[in-house]
Amino acid sequence: MKRILMAAMLVALATTAVAATDPAAALRLGLAWRNGIGRAADPVAARRCLREAAEGGEPAAMFVLAHMLADGEGGPPDAAAARAWLQEAAERDYPEALQERALTEPDPQRADTLMRAAAHALAHRAHAARNAADQG
Amino acid sequence: MTRRSFLPLRLLPLVAALPAAQAAPVPAGTHATLAILETTDIHANVVGYDYFRLADDPSLGLDRTATLIAQARREFPNTVLLDNGDTIQGSALGDYQAVVAPVQCGQLLGVHKAMKRLGYDGGSVGNHDFNYGLAFLGQVTGSRFEVPGVARPAKACAGPGFPVVLANVYSVTTHKPLFAPYRIVEKRVRAEDAHGRPVEATIKVGIIGFTTPTILSWDKRWLDGRVYTEGVVETARRYIPEMRRKGADVIVAISHGGLDAAPYSPAMENGNYYLAQVPGIDALLMGHAHQLFPNPASMVAQFNLPNVDKVRGTVFGVPAVMANLWGKNLGVIRFELRHDGKGWRIERDRAVVETRATQQADKSYVDPDPAVMDLVRAEHEATIRWVRTPVGSTDFRMSTYFADVGDPSALQVVNEAQAAYVRDYVKANLPQYRDVPVLSVSAAFKTGAAGPADYTDVPAGSLALNNAADLYLYPNALYAVKVDGTGLKAWLEKAANRFNTIDPAATGSQELVNAGFAGYNFDTVTDPGLRYEIDVTQPPGRRIRNLQWQGKPVGADQVFLVATNNYRASGGGNFPGLDGSRTVIASPDTNRDVLIAHVRKQQTLTRTADGSARSWRFTTVPTAGPVVFHAPPGKVDVARAAGLDNVAELQADDGQGKGLALYVIDLSK
Numbered sequence: 001m002k003r004i005l006m007a008a009m010l011v012a013l014a015t016t017a018v019a020a021t022d023p024a025a026a027l028r029l030g031l032a033w034r035n036g037i038g039r040a041a042d043p044v045a046a047r048r049c050l051r052e053a054a055e056g057g058e059p060a061a062m063f064v065l066a067h068m069l070a071d072g073e074g075g076p077p078d079a080a081a082a083r084a085w086l087q088e089a090a091e092r093d094y095p096e097a098l099q100e101r102a103l104t105e106p107d108p109q110r111a112d113t114l115m116r117a118a119a120h121a122l123a124h125r126a127h128a129a130r131n132a133a134d135q136g
Numbered sequence: 137m138t139r140r141s142f143l144p145l146r147l148l149p150l151v152a153a154l155p156a157a158q159a160a161p162v163p164a165g166t167h168a169t170l171a172i173l174e175t176t177d178i179h180a181n182v183v184g185y186d187y188f189r190l191a192d193d194p195s196l197g198l199d200r201t202a203t204l205i206a207q208a209r210r211e212f213p214n215t216v217l218l219d220n221g222d223t224i225q226g227s228a229l230g231d232y233q234a235v236v237a238p239v240q241c242g243q244l245l246g247v248h249k250a251m252k253r254l255g256y257d258g259g260s261v262g263n264h265d266f267n268y269g270l271a272f273l274g275q276v277t278g279s280r281f282e283v284p285g286v287a288r289p290a291k292a293c294a295g296p297g298f299p300v301v302l303a304n305v306y307s308v309t310t311h312k313p314l315f316a317p318y319r320i321v322e323k324r325v326r327a328e329d330a331h332g333r334p335v336e337a338t339i340k341v342g343i344i345g346f347t348t349p350t351i352l353s354w355d356k357r358w359l360d361g362r363v364y365t366e367g368v369v370e371t372a373r374r375y376i377p378e379m380r381r382k383g384a385d386v387i388v389a390i391s392h393g394g395l396d397a398a399p400y401s402p403a404m405e406n407g408n409y410y411l412a413q414v415p416g417i418d419a420l421l422m423g424h425a426h427q428l429f430p431n432p433a434s435m436v437a438q439f440n441l442p443n444v445d446k447v448r449g450t451v452f453g454v455p456a457v458m459a460n461l462w463g464k465n466l467g468v469i470r471f472e473l474r475h476d477g478k479g480w481r482i483e484r485d486r487a488v489v490e491t492r493a494t495q496q497a498d499k500s501y502v503d504p505d506p507a508v509m510d511l512v513r514a515e516h517e518a519t520i521r522w523v524r525t526p527v528g529s530t531d532f533r534m535s536t537y538f539a540d541v542g543d544p545s546a547l548q549v550v551n552e553a554q555a556a557y558v559r560d561y562v563k564a565n566l567p568q569y570r571d572v573p574v575l576s577v578s579a580a581f582k583t584g585a586a587g588p589a590d591y592t593d594v595p596a597g598s599l600a601l602n603n604a605a606d607l608y609l610y611p612n613a614l615y616a617v618k619v620d621g622t623g624l625k626a627w628l629e630k631a632a633n634r635f636n637t638i639d640p641a642a643t644g645s646q647e648l649v650n651a652g653f654a655g656y657n658f659d660t661v662t663d664p665g666l667r668y669e670i671d672v673t674q675p676p677g678r679r680i681r682n683l684q685w686q687g688k689p690v691g692a693d694q695v696f697l698v699a700t701n702n703y704r705a706s707g708g709g710n711f712p713g714l715d716g717s718r719t720v721i722a723s724p725d726t727n728r729d730v731l732i733a734h735v736r737k738q739q740t741l742t743r744t745a746d747g748s749a750r751s752w753r754f755t756t757v758p759t760a761g762p763v764v765f766h767a768p769p770g771k772v773d774v775a776r777a778a779g780l781d782n783v784a785e786l787q788a789d790d791g792q793g794k795g796l797a798l799y800v801i802d803l804s805k
Contacts, residue, residue: 031717060706060716067710091437096706099610103656108586109195117426119611120226122702126613126724127267127354 023056030061034074047074054085059094062086066097090114093121162337164477165330170323170339171212172388174459174467175201175219176423177262179226180233181462182246183509183516184501187228187523188605194501196462198250200494202505204466205254208492212470214325216341217255219298220423220459221262221392223247224276229512232519234268241293245276246512252297253511257321260345260390261302262424266355270362281314283307283362301345301390304371305363314363317375318344320384327475339473339480342384344375346391348424350405367402368393368411376416385480386471389417394425394458395438395451409441412451418482419469420456428465428491429458449489457489465491526598528735532743534594534607535774537767539580540634540649540658541801542754543778545747546592548662550608551576552746553734554699554727555663558616561721562697569697569720572618573685575661576699577627581609583655587794588768599735608728610656612701616721617714619698621690625680626712627659627698628668628752632679634658638672638803640759648672648765648801657709659700661751671755672763672803681755701727748779758804766790769797781805 030049033042047068053061062085068074069082089097095118102114175198184197194200209215224230224245233239233246244252251259265273274281278295280288303317321341329335349365368391379387389411396406405424412420422429427436430449439446449456449469457467472486494502509516534546555576562569582592594603619627633653638646661668669681683690697720705722707715723730741747769788782805790798 031715034715035713035717037717064707064715067707067715071710087435088437095611096703096708099612099703100708103654112195115611120426122611122613122726124354126726129722129724130357 021052021056023053023058023061026050026053026056027058027061031064034064034068043068043074045074054088057092059089059092059097062089062092063094063097063100090117093117093124095119095122095125162327162475162477162480163329164475166327166335166337166475167330168325168327168337168339168473168475168480169213170325170341170386170471170473171208171215172419172421172457172467172469172471173205173208173215173217174390174421174457174469175217175463176392176421176459176467177222177226177426177461178219178247178463179222179264179461180224180230180245180247181227182229182250182512184504185516187519188602190520190523190602194504195495196464197504197508198247198254198463199504199506199508200502201463201466202250202254202508203502204492204494206505208466208468214323214339216257216321216323216388218343218388218390218421219251219256219259220390220421221260221345221347222264222423222461223251223259223262224273225264225267226462228523229515229519232522233515234272236522237518238272239276241275241289244294244296246515248276248296249511250508253507256296256298257323257341258299258301258319258343258390259296260343260392261300261305261315261347262392263348263351263354266351266358269358277315279315281307282309283314284309285362299343301343302347303344303375304346304349304366304368305351306366307363308361315345317371318342318379320379320382337475340383340385342379342382342387344372344379344387344389346371346389346393346407346411348393348405349403349407352403365403367400367404368407369400369414370402372411372414372417376414380416385473386418386482387416388419388421390421392423394422394427395441395444397438397441406438408451408456409438409444412454412456417454418471420451420454421467421469422456422458425458426461427458428460429456430489430491453484455487455489457491459491463494465493467491523602524600526600527604527732528599528739528741530594530596530599530741530746532741532747533596533774533777534592534747536580536582536592536655537584537771538775538778538780538783539583539660540655540765541775541783542750542752542780543775544660544662544750545743545778546580546594546607547578547660548749549735549741549746550578550727550731551662551699553731554578554614556734557614557723557725557730558697558699558721561616561723566720569618572695572697573665574616574697574699575624575663575666577631577659577661577704578700579631579656579658579660581656582606583658584766584768584794584796585651585655588796591768599741601732604728604732604735608731610701610703610727612703612727614699614721614723614725614727614730615702615705615719616697616699616723617705617718618720619696619713619718620692621683621694621696622692623713623718624690624696624698625683627714628661628670628680628683629677630709630711631657631659632670632672633676635670635672635679637675638757638759638763640673640757640803642759643761645762645764646759648763654709657711659704659711662749663751664749666751668752669755670752671757673755673757697721743777750779754801754803756804762786762800763803764798764800766792766796767799768795771797772799 034046050065066085098118105111186193302315394406459467782802787798
């Protein structure tokens, strides 16, 4: 998986325009293409933008991209890349990715550990949200 | 001191020899073995127990780590036991002792009682240890913080029985570290002189603590304007030379964090990649990431970085360990030290780093140390009583045995709670949506995949916190999305993939449920205002029929707010259009807490009001052969009570070896 990601990073770095993209902006654009928000839906463009965002370290993009790769949306299916991006998002403590890994993990104890990790990651997110609300 | 009081027999001969040994300088050539033992991220899991399932859980708990610690102490003549933090928060017991019935000044937390008994030599502070606020953290660590907005106690409360060190969190009042930044622990050790004769000596073990600087954003409401953090590297550069000057023979960095090779910044969460490069650190104890290190098999990115040896357990050559979480593992760094007449020198190439697991090769677990449960029995049982405290009651059995064929008994209250939350939220915060109808979806999370016990089943009677965990199993937060009629239909279509396509003309038996589509993805609405049919004779994507809201067909552009969870709203299950782009509410509150609050408010749930709103039915169709599904045997009465008159038990044993029965559903009714 690491090799795939490294390769992906290299591709990203080779293209200056891509490397300069703000991952959060690429995520928004990717979702807009995917859902036809303010434009005609274009799954190929969606996949490209979400990959940029994922390569830029955006776990929400990794999670959606993993599904697109698994289902062959916007390009051919690629189960290995789908798994790698899901894993990468989980490693970044993205709660939904941890939950998905838990739900699909056959070993009950490992699944339980992943689900608790999801809970833990979600608590971090909630904490951050409450802080933002307190500030706001 | 504390440790000695628990090991009096073993230490007696040493203590007798103490004065002479202390007075004499250590002769050159004296050799000692010292094992540094690490626990991390215990998260208040003192005993192996799951407070929501109300069942033993041998896979976690400090009571089993205690057994590993005892084994290590039998094996090594000298040990130093240290904890990496995230110690006091993370289990129902932790919440009980901090929030429900906070420990008093003179009392110890359950986890600290156990640690005191185990004779910890020191510990540091993890990010979650700040979760209950500075006043509480100060109390339970026996500290007297001088920070704004937190009353400084006249005298320190009972501490954990070991020194707590933390160097990179500072008070804005004093500009000094909140805790002692480091300690030099003078460890009496059993050694051998140059001739192999047993002697006693002292090794000065310097321990210094670090935590994730990100606490400032995670616990802003407790910490903002009270403390500030400093980068781990800057902090280490200041204190480590000072520790050496004060005579530390061995310096152990207890750093609550993992590894990250991104460019160094003082605010970075996992700074240990850079901390390890600060000269003078002999051992690095890591945590926070809930991982095992060393671990040759680890695919985790942070352990596959340059200069990180995941086999030998070193980071830039510094022996380093991370002992997973919840007491599942014990980290061990073994040093051989030789005294050269001036001081102890670590034989770096002989250092051995490993982790040891409570789970053994045959998958069984080591026995717990019964003394730990004896120490915390009162608070353990009080936590169980709290978890079982009724928050309301139900006049009907809430179960998922027949959720696939339309029983809403375990789902409707979840949907009611979620929808009520969203309505309240909209009223308070989102006036632009005040006229938009609110729906809610939920799914049965337990649908028998693991056998007859793998169903939600809450009996009629009182409802307690642990029942809420049965009704809402997963750790989700309440999210709401805005969808139009087309989006709603597509959502329900995707959920209807739960079923196989049934051929009404086939005479053979047909399985109703598509086991390849998980039950937790079968989202359904249970709202008297919404009606739809699922036509299982149609292929996937063409099954939702007669979708009506308040008696009228749902228009393609008709907008709804739909309450769900973060997993679904962010793309979990890959439902059409659900990928975060339609989220309008991302609540920090968990669905389970929302459910608990709803039950507390409602007090009494009745079948009529809260357990019989069937928004969906199968499109009626006569079938030539039986359409079958699986559920535990002997549950027809449960189906009848839910108003399902079209199911019958066909065979008490479905022959698949999981203990389920075969049921038939008459789709013509």
